[in-house]
Amino acid sequence: MNARILPYMLILPVTLFLCLFFLYPFVLVSQEAFSTGDGFTLDNFRDVASYWKFPISLQNTLLLAAAVVPIQVALALLMATMVNRMQKGRDMVLYIWTIPLGISDLAAGIIWLAIFEQSGFLNSMMTGLGIVDQPMNLLSYQSPLIVFVAIALAEIWRATAIMLVILVAGIGLIPKEYYEAAEVFGASPWKRFLKVTLPLLRPSLQTALILRVVLAFEVFAVVAALGGTLFPVLMGEIYAYQFDLQDGGAAAALALIVLAISIAFTLVILRALRVPKGATI
Amino acid sequence: MAEIQIKNIAKNFGSYQALHDINLTIADQEFMVLLGASGCGKSTLLRIIAGLETATTGEVWIGGRRVDHLSPKDRGISMVFQNYAVFPHLTVFENIGFGLRMQKLPDDEVTRRVERTAGLMHIDQLLKRYSGELSGGQRQRVAVARALAMEPDVILMDEPLSNLDALLRLEMRAELKGVLADSKTTAIYVTHDQVEAMSLADRISVMHQGRIVQAATPIEVYRNPAAEFVAGFIGNPPMNFLPATPSGDGKWQVAGQVLDGPTSRSAPLQFAVRPEDIRPADSGLTATAKVVEPLGAHLLVTCEVEGTMFRAVLDSDLTVHVGDQLTLAPQPDRIRWFDPETTLAVA
Numbered sequence: 001m002n003a004r005i006l007p008y009m010l011i012l013p014v015t016l017f018l019c020l021f022f023l024y025p026f027v028l029v030s031q032e033a034f035s036t037g038d039g040f041t042l043d044n045f046r047d048v049a050s051y052w053k054f055p056i057s058l059q060n061t062l063l064l065a066a067a068v069v070p071i072q073v074a075l076a077l078l079m080a081t082m083v084n085r086m087q088k089g090r091d092m093v094l095y096i097w098t099i100p101l102g103i104s105d106l107a108a109g110i111i112w113l114a115i116f117e118q119s120g121f122l123n124s125m126m127t128g129l130g131i132v133d134q135p136m137n138l139l140s141y142q143s144p145l146i147v148f149v150a151i152a153l154a155e156i157w158r159a160t161a162i163m164l165v166i167l168v169a170g171i172g173l174i175p176k177e178y179y180e181a182a183e184v185f186g187a188s189p190w191k192r193f194l195k196v197t198l199p200l201l202r203p204s205l206q207t208a209l210i211l212r213v214v215l216a217f218e219v220f221a222v223v224a225a226l227g228g229t230l231f232p233v234l235m236g237e238i239y240a241y242q243f244d245l246q247d248g249g250a251a252a253a254l255a256l257i258v259l260a261i262s263i264a265f266t267l268v269i270l271r272a273l274r275v276p277k278g279a280t281i
Numbered sequence: 282m283a284e285i286q287i288k289n290i291a292k293n294f295g296s297y298q299a300l301h302d303i304n305l306t307i308a309d310q311e312f313m314v315l316l317g318a319s320g321c322g323k324s325t326l327l328r329i330i331a332g333l334e335t336a337t338t339g340e341v342w343i344g345g346r347r348v349d350h351l352s353p354k355d356r357g358i359s360m361v362f363q364n365y366a367v368f369p370h371l372t373v374f375e376n377i378g379f380g381l382r383m384q385k386l387p388d389d390e391v392t393r394r395v396e397r398t399a400g401l402m403h404i405d406q407l408l409k410r411y412s413g414e415l416s417g418g419q420r421q422r423v424a425v426a427r428a429l430a431m432e433p434d435v436i437l438m439d440e441p442l443s444n445l446d447a448l449l450r451l452e453m454r455a456e457l458k459g460v461l462a463d464s465k466t467t468a469i470y471v472t473h474d475q476v477e478a479m480s481l482a483d484r485i486s487v488m489h490q491g492r493i494v495q496a497a498t499p500i501e502v503y504r505n506p507a508a509e510f511v512a513g514f515i516g517n518p519p520m521n522f523l524p525a526t527p528s529g530d531g532k533w534q535v536a537g538q539v540l541d542g543p544t545s546r547s548a549p550l551q552f553a554v555r556p557e558d559i560r561p562a563d564s565g566l567t568a569t570a571k572v573v574e575p576l577g578a579h580l581l582v583t584c585e586v587e588g589t590m591f592r593a594v595l596d597s598d599l600t601v602h603v604g605d606q607l608t609l610a611p612q613p614d615r616i617r618w619f620d621p622e623t624t625l626a627v628a
């Protein structure tokens with residue numbers, strides 16, 4: 001086959017697949033978002049953005065991402081460095097740490113609900129130890145901070161491993177000689193992490209961050225299980241528009257707003273962690 | 282002043298003993314080459330000196346100070362790695378200045394030293410580039426410049442030229458020798474290339490299966506190999522060996538010829554001579570030519586003497602055909618003798 005068209009032939013199946021299952025629905029959603037029945041309009045967007053729950057759910061989503069993602073990056077880096085140093089049992093530890101990945105987010109929410117609810121483990125433990133007299137309702141509107149912390153904990157527990165596996169793979173690709181050179185030239189273990197691991201991990205960090213940030217904007221089931229209506233987030237609002245209010249146009253418009261936010265953050269991450277030309281391993 | 286002393290170093294990897302009781306003293310400003318076949322423990326020894334590996338037993342002294350418990354940065358050493366280990370995310374400037382930055386030297390001092398060593402290695406034009414934009418030879422220069430910029434007492438090099446093509450290797454070899462001689466550092470250089478070893482070294486330590494078999498000047502190692510292994514390893518082609526049986530009073534029977542040899546021995550020995558120390562003559566060893574290779578300057582003839590392979594480097598004026606019967610005389614003062622029991626040289 002002609003060498004010029006061969007590459008295009010090879011990516012054709014994937015392209016077709018993406019067009020059929022991604023581009024086509026995307027066009028449909030856009031159509032729905034930009035129309036109310038009679039031609040092009042921005043009414044859906046105006047409605048969605050002026051609804052009182054929009055700013056609060058946007059704020060909650062961003063706050064949650066801002067609290068969860070940095071902790072996850074730090075944790076994933078720490079765990080990846082530890083796994084990388086391990087001689088024996090490395091695979092075992094990695095399997096155990098990635099178990100939460102295999103659990104659906106709703107199930108994860110329910111697991112943490114079992115810990116935090118009034119008759120949950122946390123309350124039984126605290127009453128058992130005599131810290132409190134009787135079980136408290138921790139996840140109530142009176143304690144928004146505890147609700148937030150519970151959701152953040154569940155998210156960290158559930159989705160740190162996705163970053164971990166990417167970073168472990170990335171760290172494994174860094175040749176050992178760089179660390180030895182850094183050591184010989186006087187870099188302490190912390191400096192070696194800062195001056196060798198972090199910069200050489202940029203491509204993996206980029207991937208992990210983008211994936212995680214985009215997922216953070218899509219947080220839904222964990223919040224639904226733990227916070228219910230106490231902690232509105234963007235995805236929850238999309239769900240409410242679509243199924244409770246039966247307003248497909250508004251749901252589609254909000255979905256496009258979330259998409260725009262995701263794309264914006266992706267671009268920022270790509271730019272912030274870009275590797276200069278010629279500076280790759 | 283940085284004399285290096287290696288005392289009774291041994292290294293085990295699990296049940297495998299990679300180094301056996303190594304003792305070696307390297308004088309201040311000496312250029313020492315560790316030479317040996319792949320897997321003989323050269324890198325392991327170098328890494329123990331650097332502090333990247335811990336010896337199972339033994340001591341390392343640098344400049345009169347025991348250093349085996351110190352981390353690499355406190356040993357006064359710097360190192361050139363086999364794959365250069367030039368940091369891809371730093372420019373050439375920052376690579377060369379890496380160690381200086383770690384020492385928190387002031388900016389102007391870093392700049393001064395980086396520019397000076399970059400000048401020495403002829404890479405002052407490349408300071409702003411990343412390693413991905415350099416050729417292998419240029420990367421090699423950066424690695425050497427980075428080591429020199431530390432102004433170390435000792436510079437350690439693990440096969441630094443092995444990834445370069447033959448021509449570049451030749452060029453870098455000469456350059457390295459000049460730069461290191463000027464820098465007045467003690468150097469340890471690991472290689473499995475004997476030509477490189479010969480051309481660079483003040484002294485060569487020939488290693489074999491985790492031991493140092495001989496540590497001597499290149500000429501000494503070449504002329505007077507301390508053991509059969511050295512004789513068979515150094516020189517291209519290596520030394521010829523033939524069994525010798527005593528026939529009384531310092532006379533030895535070698536392939537039907539009687540030659541003068543050691544007087545103090547009565548058990549059979551190995552007779553050895555370099556291919557280039559053999560001349561066609563009227564009397565001598567009877568050899569049958571098997572392969573004739575004209576090499577321009579010389580004629581390399583591989584023959585058989587009493588069933589043993591025997592090589593001779595002859596004058597290219599001679600015409601030799603496969604199957605020819607030759608009479609070859611070894612140059613008497615170049616003949617060496619080895620004890621087949623101990624494999625060591627016999628005086």
Ligand SMILES: Nc1ncnc2c1ncn2[C@@H]1O[C@H](COP(=O)(O)OP(=O)(O)OP(=O)(O)O)[C@@H](O)[C@H]1O
Binds near residue numbers: 318
């Ligand atoms: N970390 C290790 N674990 C187990 N065995 C090792 C380790 N490092 C080296 N060895 C073994 O020790 C021996 C010496 O290795 P070393 O790397 O010093 O050889 P070398 O002389 O440098 O060889 P080359 O010329 O191929 O680099 C080898 O047999 C090797 O398999």
Ligand SMILES: [Mg+2]
Binds near residue numbers: 325439
């Ligand atoms: Mg080696």
